Amino acid sequence: MFSYTEIRQIAKDVSEAAKKSKNAELLDQVLDLKAVLLDLMDQNQNLKDEIRDLRDQVANLSNIQIQRDSVVKFHDMFVDKDKLKTIKGAFRPYRDELLEHMYCSKCLQDKDKKISMNLFRQSVSNNYTLVCPSCGSKVIFDHRY
Ligand SMILES: [Zn+2]
Numbered sequence: 001m002f003s004y005t006e007i008r009q010i011a012k013d014v015s016e017a018a019k020k021s022k023n024a025e026l027l028d029q030v031l032d033l034k035a036v037l038l039d040l041m042d043q044n045q046n047l048k049d050e051i052r053d054l055r056d057q058v059a060n061l062s063n064i065q066i067q068r069d070s071v072v073k074f075h076d077m078f079v080d081k082d083k084l085k086t087i088k089g090a091f092r093p094y095r096d097e098l099l100e101h102m103y104c105s106k107c108l109q110d111k112d113k114k115i116s117m118n119l120f121r122q123s124v125s126n127n128y129t130l131v132c133p134s135c136g137s138k139v140i141f142d143h144r145y
Contacts, residue, residue, distance in 0.1 A: 004041055011037055064112050071103065076139045077117060077130070078103045092141060093119055093128050104132035 018030040071078040083101040107115040117130040
């Protein structure tokens with residue numbers, strides 16, 4: 001395949017040769033051809049840029065998919081699949097090590113962000129609440145469950 005520089009050089013050489021030939025019709029046609037060539041090179045470059053951008057987007061989307069695949073729904077949150085058993089069997093309130101693996105479902109769904117829940121304990125009742133530090137979504141656990 002020719003590089004852009006080579007194609008430009010060929011176009012230049014051909015128009016030089018056409019000029020020397022003193023054939024006005026040939027020179028006209030060569031100049032037309034040159035314009036078409038430059039236009040095609042432009043289009044080609046734009047397509048290359050577009051393909052690169054699309055590839056980036058696809059890579060991004062598959063990252064998000066991987067992120068979604070690694071979590072499961074638990075109450076109104078998402079939790080890491082491999083921690084679900086531990087979380088289900090754990091005493092509440094959850095320890096910080098487990099809260100790190102429990103994510104706000106709203107932030108994950110709306111913004112594709114994994115935001116770990118924080119513990120918000122009510123002083124009077126035995127109920128307690130997990131709250132998202134980013135959007136403020138709450139998950140309330142009744143002490144009976
Ligand atoms: Zn949130």
